[in-house]
Amino acid sequence: MLTRRWHHGGGASFSYLEPYSNQERHMARGLGMLSRRLVTLAAILTAACASDDANRIVLLGATVIDGAGGAPIHNAVVVINGSSIEAIGPAGEVPVPGGAQEIDLTGRWIIPGLIDADARAESWAMTRFLAYGITAIRDLRSDTESVMAISQLTERKEVSGPRIYFTGTPVGDPQSGAALSARDARRVVDGNSVAGVDYIGVAEGVTLTVLRAVVDESRSFQLPVVASLGLMDAVTAADAGVRSIVGLSGVPQAAAGSSAPFYAAFRQGFYRGWGYAERSWSRLRAGTLDRIAGQLADANVSLTPTLIMHETAANLDDPSQLERPAPGAIPAEVASGWDSRALLRERAWSARDLRAFRQGRPVQDRFVAQFKSRGGVVAVGSGSPAPYLVPGASLHSELQLLVRAGFTPMDALMAATSGNAAVLEADSLGILMPGRVADLIILTADPLQDIRNTRAIESVMVRGELLLAEAVRAGWSSP
Known part of the structure; x- marks a missing residue:
């Protein structure tokens, strides 16, 4: 089965003076999908040619963790044909094709490529994601034109990088000045949909009235809505x-006695609102949070907690607790903006604020476990790249x-592979089985024994191409 989106062939971004009629919506969406299907067809034909050349790779002897919760397969045989998995199973049960390239991986572990459900497609970050085994990302913040350009380059293999699923410019993004009225929101949805986005994004500046218009318009294009909330509580958003x-x-807006102070803070600026919400966690009642967790679970809404973002914010005054990039992982011009003191001044967060952030962290962890x-x-996301959030590593x-x-290590792995694939509606990713794409990671240590072993990456395969992690890192001097 093909991934719903792994192409983004030739869609262009349009702007319209008026929202579409229903007929126009379907015609426009159809044109965008047609161009994307043509690119997919070309990819299939290319893979078929490779298959005719018997260009197979066989991985031998490793322990396979399939990402779906199945028992590990010891001494496995994995047959890669082009960009897909052709066969997988224990040695002796899966024949090794004659003439195939055989790679002995005895003493190694193979897991599906990891998926980052909250990331940003910066051109310099693409090889960083790959070196850390991230073979797909969901971008929720980049503007439509730039993320489409990077996506097209990676899918054509002109730039090495993960598969990119994206919302394009979100509705209500405070940094872009995007739509804040229901009428303008529909225009943004229409333009992004025709351009070929995978989801519609909603940012902190959206009110319930605008959200209802976004959801209604998105349904015309059969696109799910992904939200980062500020002027609305999570339960109301899920119900909408x-x-x-x-x-x-x-979540804090839903669990607090009154949401009005949160909304007032967000109207004063993103960091003012985010800081107010973060400080509130330590004061929220456990019983109320448990009720909210149940309501959100019953509403079938997925949560990407991005705990590393909260952890980083809570420790901005303690450099020893922040992510330390590997040499070359962050370009110098980017790293120059990673000044924790300057960030604290910019965000107007005091030492008292950070103490409150830290007091709230265990509450956030418990809420995620309750949910x-x-x-x-x-879902599993990193919020990277951002200050002290390193692409891939985070x-x-x-x-x-x-x-x-x-979470158990198996729970965490499944969430970042098959679970994230389901959230992204990318049904060919996240599980190692015949017919799925050949996106995988080769490890030198067992991640089920210690989740930190997911960092023990020897090689990464994306779209059937096997890359040594060390070789990818060697190219970090250039995007």
Whole structure:
């Protein structure tokens, strides 16, 4: 089965004076999908040619963790044909094709490529994601034109990088000045949909009235809505039709006695609102949070908590607690903006604020565990790249934080692979099985024994191309 989107062939961004009629919506969406399907067809034909040349790779002897919760397959045989997995199973049960390239991986572990459900597609970050085993990302913040350009380059293999799923410019993004009225919101949805986005994004500046218009318009294009909330609580957003909520946004508004102070703070600026919400966690009642967790789970909304973002904010005054990039992982011009003291001044966060942030961190962890125990879907995202959130590396930190919150290593791995694939509606990703794409990671240590072993990356395969992690890192001097 093909991924719903792994192409983005030739869609262009249009602006319209008026929202579409229903007929125009379907015609426009159809044109965008047609161009994307043509690119996919070309990819299939290319893969078929490779298959005719018997260009197969066989991985031998490793322990395979399939990402779906199945028992590990010891001494496995994995047959890669082009960009897909052709066969997988124990040695002796899966024949090795004659003439195939055989790679002995005895003493290694193979897991699906990791998916980052909250990331940004910066051109310099693409190889960083790959070196850390991130083979797909969901971008919720980049403007439509720039993210489409990067996506097209990676899909054509002109630039090495993960698959990119994206919202394009979100509605209500305070930094872009995007739509804040219902009428303008529909225009943004229409333009992004025709351009070929995978989801519609909603940012902190959106009110309930605008959200209802966004959800209504998005349904015309059969696109799910992903939200980062500020002027709305999470339960209300889920009831209105939001399918995915990031950063635990809107949860404090739902659990507090009054949401008005949160909204007033967000209207004064993003960091003022975010800081107010972050300080509130330590004061929220456990019983109320448990009720909110159940309501969100029952609403079938996924949560991407991005705990590493909260952890980083809480420790901006303590450099020893912040992510330390590997040499070359962050370009010098980017790293120059990673000044914790300057960030604290810019965000007007005091030492007292940070103490409150730290007091709230265990509460956030417990809420995520409660949501999971109620049957809620927890997606895994890093919020990178951003100050002290390193592309690729921060997703591994997120896995460690989820385990600290009560996940088993298997739970965390499944959430970052098959679970994230389901949240992204990318049904060919996230599980190692015949017919799925050949996106995988080769490790030198067992991640089920210690989740930190997901960092022990020897090689990464994306779209059937096997890359040595060391070789990818060697190219970090250029995007």
